[in-house]
Amino acid sequence: MKKITILCSSVLMLLSCKSDDDIKDNPGVDPSLFANVDLYYSGLVRNNAGVYEFKYWKNDSIVHVSTPEMVVPAEISVQNNDVYLAGYFQRIEGTSGIPLNGAVWKNGTLIQNLKATENDWVTVAAMKVTNNVVHTAGVINRKQVAYWKNGVLNKWANANLFTKVYAMDVVGNDVYILGDTQPEGKSNHVIKYWKNGVEHAVSGPDELAYGGDIKVIGSDVYVLGTVIKNGYKITLWKNGVRTTIGDNYTFGHAHSLFVENSDVYISATMQPKDGNTSPFIFKNGVSIPLEYDTDKGCSLYDLYVNNGDVYAVGSQNSKGLIWKNGKKHEISVGDFNVTLSKIDGVPKKK
Known part of the structure; x- marks a missing residue:
């Protein structure tokens, strides 16, 4: 448990605040990366004061996001040429982050403050934009699953369990939210998803498991997670049927999945036995080779697929990374530390 706590804490401490003039627009990205799609990706840039600033990019152009408070980024989504970002504000007390309220940005401007009551802690971990509706x-x-539709709050699920939310999907009028809960008096976490507020258990009641991502394609429900038993196992459920992906790892987390046609792509950051923290992408259970410095730790968080081309984002050696079909491209902003966590894309018209 100690190692997974360290991993989650490192993500939590990726903070940002309002724009600093010392960050210049100089990513220096190979333009061939954007030959077929416009890529939109978000993350954090550490400024000269040591504070992480929330940013997003369109291809090789960086956009400064209006953030009056520190931010933990959550999601990026592009609809009708508009770029939506989600995350939550937080305050640092000692070595801990205290959640304040969630937020949504459109084209870099704050448009929604997501709150419950004045004194509630609110974290936002997922977003889906459909037909100009922001979910x-x-x-x-840390207990009550919350769903906002255009900023209007609906409370879901049991408020008496420690709960985390990781992802969501929206299909028609149906809303799916993926998370995990820790039952009172127990040390295990159970992966669950809620469909329109109704709970569906995914992992076993006595298993230790953490959520990752959810995608709904037609009548098929895909759930990604990490099961901890004799190692850390990347696990995919399709309509409740479980498949273990890759090996048993020392620790790590399965982050995201993408389904294109009948192909299922999975991204994860895992530590193999006798190795460093490493990035992984799997296509239908088969690992895709990735370029990175194997002598140092490397993280990979999110992926996007277009016509079989696989794009993913992560970080290593204080630089952001984008992979296209396994080839890495460094995203640098001067000498500042860059971490990329989310990606979306729009195919270019031929």
Whole structure:
């Protein structure tokens, strides 16, 4: 448990605040990366004061996001040429982050403050934009699953369990939210998803498991997670049927999945036995080779697929990374530390 706590804490401490003039627009990205799609990706840039600033990019152009408070980024989504970002504000007390409220940005401008009551802690971990409707999901006071539709709050699920939310999907009028809960008096976490507020258990009641991502394609529900038993195992459920992906790892987390046609792509950051923290992408259970410095730790978080081309984002050696079909491209902003966590894309018209 100690190692997974360290991993989660490192993500939590990726903070940002309002724009600093010392960050210049100089990513220096190979333009061939954007030959077929416009890529939109978000993350954090550490400024000269040591504070992480929330940014997003369109291809090789960086956009400064208006953030009056520190931010933990959650999601990026592009609809009708508009770029939506989600995350939550937080305050640092000692070595801990205290959640304040969730937020949504459109084209870099704050458009929604997502709150419950004045004194509630609110985290936002997921967003889906459909037909100009912004759906967001998170947790209130670390116990209550929360869903907002255009900023209007609906409270879901049991408020008496420690709960985390990781992802969501929206299909028609149906809203799916993926998370995990820790039952009172127990040390295990159970992966669950809620469909329109109704709970569906995914992992076993006595297993230790953490959520990752959810995608709904037609009548098929895909759930990604990490099961901890004799090692850390990347695990995919399709309509409740479980498949273990890759090996048993020392620790790590399965982050995201993408389904294109009948192909299922999975991204993860895992530590193999006798190795460093490493990035992984799997296509239908088969690992895709990735370029990175194997002598140092490397993280990979999110992926996007277009016509079989696989794009992913992560970080290594204080630089952001984008992979296209396994080839890495460094995203640098001067000498500042860059971490990339989310990606979306729009195919270019031929």
